[in-house]
Amino acid sequence: MPFSISPTEIPEVLLITYQRFPDERGYFAELYKSSSLPFLEVRQVNMSFSRKGVVRGLHYQLKPFEQGKLVTVLQGRILDLALDIRLGSPTYGKFVTREITPGLMLWVPPGFAHGFQALEESTVVYFTSKEYSPAHERCVHYLDLGIRWPLDAIVNRKDSSCPPLSQAENNFSYP
Numbered sequence: 812m813p814f815s816i817s818p819t820e821i822p823e824v825l826l827i828t829y830q831r832f833p834d835e836r837g838y839f840a841e842l843y844k845s846s847s848l849p850f851l852e853v854r855q856v857n858m859s860f861s862r863k864g865v866v867r868g869l870h871y872q873l874k875p876f877e878q879g880k881l882v883t884v885l886q887g888r889i890l891d892l893a894l895d896i897r898l899g900s901p902t903y904g905k906f907v908t909r910e911i912t913p914g915l916m917l918w919v920p921p922g923f924a925h926g927f928q929a930l931e932e933s934t935v936v937y938f939t940s941k942e943y944s945p946a947h948e949r950c951v952h953y954l955d956l957g958i959r960w961p962l963d964a965i966v967n968r969k970d971s972s973c974p975p976l977s978q979a980e981n982n983f984s985y986p
């Protein structure tokens with residue numbers, strides 16, 4: 812099986828491992844395949860590079876431009892975070908964190924805010940279920956809800972001025 816999929820403590824957030832096929836040339840891996848990961852129809856693929864300590868997030872897009880994100884790193888190591896912002900959800904305001912290294916992926920479904928800290932210089936790639944829509948972009952403060960990051964955080968001005976979840980505009984509901 813090229814992918815193995817396990818639920819996390821928030822069952823809709825999935826930890827996925829993909830298989831590498833090494834040989835004398837290096838290795839080959841499938842990062843996404845619709846028949847193996849049918850919960851995602853890819854509409855956009857993104858890449859970002861972050862220096863050690865950088866925190867990006869916590870970001871989401873409002874409906875109808877809500878994005879699910881399949882997140883991995885090509886190089887480096889990140890602490891990835893998915894925060895449940897679905898009003899009425901039994902895990903509303905709770906979050907999952909996982910260290911993501913090459914070979915691992917986190918599925919952050921629609922209805923979750925997403926962020927990460929680069930634990931070393933990292934190249935992050937993520938596949939999204941809808942396209943970018945700046946008008947629908949919203950964010951939650953990266954230190955809200957008791958969230959703590961392992962390294963001193965390097966954050967841009969936009970992310971420093973995000974509101975707490977309690978004041979963030981949000982049109983998600985559960986189920």
Ligand SMILES: Cc1cn([C@H]2C[C@H](O)[C@@H](COP(=O)(O)OP(=O)(O)O[C@H]3O[C@@H](C)C(=O)[C@@H](O)[C@H]3O)O2)c(=O)[nH]c1=O
Binds near residue numbers: 869871880943
């Ligand atoms: C997210 C995004 C940004 N951009 C542009 C806008 C801006 O000029 C520049 C940098 O954008 P940002 O500051 O929003 O980049 P960044 O802070 O890396 O935003 C990303 O953070 C992580 C945590 C996510 O979950 C992503 O969905 C996305 O929100 O790139 C696009 O053209 N397309 C996109 O899809």
